[in-house]
Amino acid sequence: MLYGICNLSIIPIRLEPSDKVEMTSQILFGEHFKVLEKQKKWSKIRLAFDKYEGWIDNNQYQEIAEETYQNIKNSQTYLTGELIDFISDENQYLTLAPLGTTLPFYKNSELKIDSSILKYDGIVISEVLDKNTIIKTAFRYLNTPYLWGGKTPFGIDCSGFTQMVYKLCGYRLFRDAPKQATQGEVLSFIEESEPGDLAFFDDKEGNIVHVGIIMKDNYIIHAHGKVRIDRLDHSGIYNVDSKKHTHKLRVIKKVI
DSSP states (O other), X not given: OEEEEOOSSEEEEESSSSTTSOEEEEEETTOEEEEEEEOSSEEEEEETTTOOEEEEEGGGOEEEOHHHHHHHHHSOOOEXXXXXXXXXXXXXXXXXXXXXXXXXXXXXXXXXXXXXXXXXXXXEEOSOOOTTHHHHHHGGGTTOBBOTTOEETTEEOHHHHHHHHHHHTTOOOOSSHHHHTXXXXXXXXXXXXXXXXXXXXXXXXXXXXXXXXXXXXXXXXXXESEEEEEEEOSSEEXXXXXXXXXXXXXXXXXXX
């Protein structure tokens, strides 16, 4: 088994081993993974954080030893707390670090990837936060453009948004909305929900296709065109701009 770590700001995960197929997700700097299959140009990987699988370019990651993989897995998680910041190497070359970037083996403004010592001086998040911080964290992505497969303030999709917000607060969600819908406790009514709970929405066939974070007073923050705030009722999401319902409510879940 081979192991790897992302040593670039953001790299795409593809559905198939080709630059021409859709991006299904992204890996941010510092995330580690198993390499399930390695071809001439592409590797199929499984992320340690959420077990998400897909294909990445062999030129866009660094191989690490199994011992390093296990040490990262067993060490405390440190994430960048700045919307956008930089990590610098020994030559003062900069790597962009979007919100939620992982800082392996972080201590005293330094992080390490194998023998490379890097530096990060920004805000660091390293603990499980109270549920009331979920909405405050979600607001940091407000107006981020929608991007299928995206997970950063440059572009994000609905489940990438909920996953990253929860991750920044110290909680794990699966990557895609249908799997996120399997987590937590079902609530029967919107009135039972609290800010930070998740609302899931389905299509005409009954498939979960959307997710958002419930706010107080029947509002919801979600990624649809952009990360935006709309109304939530028993039918679903009511878009405050178009004055019509855009998503049909399927289930509400309390994960925390």
